[in-house]
Amino acid sequence: MRKVRAVLASAVLAGGMSLSIGAAPAHAESLNGIYREYSECQRVGSYGDDQGWWDGWRCEWKSQYYYYFLYA
Incomplete structure (x- = not known):
C-alpha cells in the first residue's frame, strides 16, 4: 500500500508540475505602473x-x- 501511495503521489506531483510549467509564457508581461x-x-x-x-x-x-497602465 505504501508503494502505491508513493507512486500516486509522484504522479500527481509530476502532473501538477507539467501543468504549471506550461501555464505562462517565458516572457510574460507584468504590470509595472499606473499613470494618469x-x-x-x-x-x-x-x-x-x-x-x-x-x-x-x-x-x-x-x-x-x-x-x-505600463506593461513590461
Whole structure:
C-alpha cells in the first residue's frame, strides 16, 4: 500500500508540475505602473528600458479606470 501511495503521489506531483510549467509564457508581461498622463507612462517605460529593468514595454489606456497602465 505504501508503494502505491508513493507512486500516486509522484504522479500527481509530476502532473501538477507539467501543468504549471506550461501555464505562462517565458516572457510574460507584468504590470509595472499606473499613470494618469500618457507622457508620464512613456517616460517611466523608457527609463526602465534604459536601466535594463525590462526589454520591451507598452502603455495601455484603460477607459473604465481613466488611467494608463505600463506593461513590461
